[in-house]
Amino acid sequence: DVVMTQSPLSLPVTLGQPASISCRSSQSLVHNDGNTYLTWFQQRPGQSPRRLIYKVSNRDSGVPDRFSGSGSGTDFTLKISRVEAEDVGVYYCMQGTHWPGTFGQGTKVEIK
Amino acid sequence: EVQLVESGGGLAQPGGSLRLSCAASGFTFSSYWMSWVRQAPGKGLECVAKIKQDGSDKYYVDSVKGRFTISRDNAKNSLYLQMNNLGAEDTAVYYCARHSWGSLEYWGRGTLVTVSS
Numbered sequence: 001d002v003v004m005t006q007s008p009l010s011l012p013v014t015l016g017q018p019a020s021i022s023c024r025s026s027q028s029l030v031h032n033d034g035n036t037y038l039t040w041f042q043q044r045p046g047q048s049p050r051r052l053i054y055k056v057s058n059r060d061s062g063v064p065d066r067f068s069g070s071g072s073g074t075d076f077t078l079k080i081s082r083v084e085a086e087d088v089g090v091y092y093c094m095q096g097t098h099w100p101g102t103f104g105q106g107t108k109v110e111i112k
Numbered sequence: 113e114v115q116l117v118e119s120g121g122g123l124a125q126p127g128g129s130l131r132l133s134c135a136a137s138g139f140t141f142s143s144y145w146m147s148w149v150r151q152a153p154g155k156g157l158e159c160v161a162k163i164k165q166d167g168s169d170k171y172y173v174d175s176v177k178g179r180f181t182i183s184r185d186n187a188k189n190s191l192y193l194q195m196n197n198l199g200a201e202d203t204a205v206y207y208c209a210r211h212s213w214g215s216l217e218y219w220g221r222g223t224l225v226t227v228s229s
Contacts (some may be wrong), residue, residue, distance in 0.1 A: 010148045037214035041157075048207060048219040049157065055213055092157060100173040101147075101159040 002026050002095050006104035019080040021107045023093035028073050030097070037096035040069055040078045042052045043106075044089040052091075053078065085111060114138040114218045115209045119222030124198050130229045132223060134191040134208030142166070142186040146213035150204035151222070160206070161193065175201070198227045 003026040013019045029036045040053040051060050053069035056076060066081040080087055090106040120132040132148070132161050147162040161172045161182040181194040191208055205222040 008172055031214070035214060039215035041216075049216075050219070051215065051217050054215045055216070060217070094157070096216065098139070099159075099162075099171050101162075102216075103157040103159075106156050 001100060002029075002098050002102050004093055004095055004102050004104040006091075006107050007094060009105060009107055010108045011019050011107055013080075013083045013109060015085065015112045019083050019087075019095055019109060021033075021078045021091055021093075023071075023076045023078070023104050025074045025076075027098070029076075029095050030073065035097075036072065038069075038071065038076050039065075039094045039096060041092045041094060042087075042089050043092065044086075045088075049092065080109075083109070083111070116210065116218055116220035118206060118208050118220045118223040121206065121225045123226045123228065124195075125229055126199055126227055128198050128227070129194070129196045130198065130225060132193040132195065132206055132208075132225070134220060136189045136191065136208075136210070139210070141184075141188070141189040146184060146191045146209065147209045147216060148182060148191075149207045149209055149216065149219075150202075150225075151207070152201075152204045155204075156205075163191070163197065195225070200227050203227050214218075 005024045007022045038056045041049040043049045052063050057069045068079050070077050090108050092106050093104040115137045117135045124130050148160040163170050163182045179197045183192045207222045208220040209216040210218040
């Protein structure tokens with residue numbers, strides 16, 4: 001299975017400051033169809049995961065534009081330009097290129 | 113509005129069985145791949161199984177192959193997960209999720225499965 005490795009696992013951030021989460025895969029996530037199926041999810045305490053970004057950099061409807069995704073191949077990043085209180089939660093990357101889809105360990109974002 | 117509502121979770125004995133259901137609404141159910149994803153208490157996420165729109169293709173994670181069966185009834189807008197020979201390692205919240213753009217776009221609230229004697 002493809003191993004997804006996130007860093008850091010804990011990310012204390014000051015309100016209004018930027019935050020960045022790294023996600024690396026153990027093999028290329030470029031699919032035979034040419035797409036890269038790397039997704040970012042946010043899971044707030046007590047809630048189901050919510051998709052933020054799909055195919056590396058496409059923001060879902062309703063997701064604030066302070067969230068952005070980038071990367072290619074095996075190296076990906078989620079950035080929050082200015083952290084707000086509602087951004088507290090655990091963030092997961094997930095690859096859907098190879099079955100089974102696999103998730104990173106999660107990065108817990110908290111406010112300092 | 114897309115809604116996915118899981119049911120059927122509960123307490124099962126080791127070696128026992130449970131059948132999870134997911135009622136879908138707000139979209140054309142028969143047009144989408146669907147998945148079951150689980151999350152052990154305080155842990156990360158694991159894809160368990162997925163099924164093609166017409167049910168002709170099914171995929172399972174190795175840890176549940178031969179024990180779990182995913183199925184769907186497009187006439188009833190419902191997704192199912194039959195879980196047999198349950199073990200403690202299957203204790204988790206089980207989410208139903210709809211695919212789009214190669215990933216899991218919508219998730220239900222989940223149903224808790226606890227395997228314990």
